[in-house]
Amino acid sequence: MTERKAPPSNRFEFVITAGARARQLLAGSRPRVEVGDHKKTTVAKQEVMTRLVEKIETPVPPVEQ
Numbered sequence: 001m002t003e004r005k006a007p008p009s010n011r012f013e014f015v016i017t018a019g020a021r022a023r024q025l026l027a028g029s030r031p032r033v034e035v036g037d038h039k040k041t042t043v044a045k046q047e048v049m050t051r052l053v054e055k056i057e058t059p060v061p062p063v064e065q
Helices: 011-026 040-049
Strands: none
Touching: 011 040
16 A cells, blocks of 8 residues: 555544544545555555544534523
8 A cells, every 4th residue: 555654643533533534435535545455444544544634524513402
């Protein structure tokens, strides 16, 4: 695939970002790394590891009271 760099220092943020990116790839987004025979989750992880994808902000629905 591509060159490995240091993962984000915050593991929680890494998992959240890779998960959000995997959902984007499953929905049809174009990969930013060479895919080969890898699953979308592996591709998303690789994109985050190489810093091609930064933190993904997801909209938070308003809370009704």
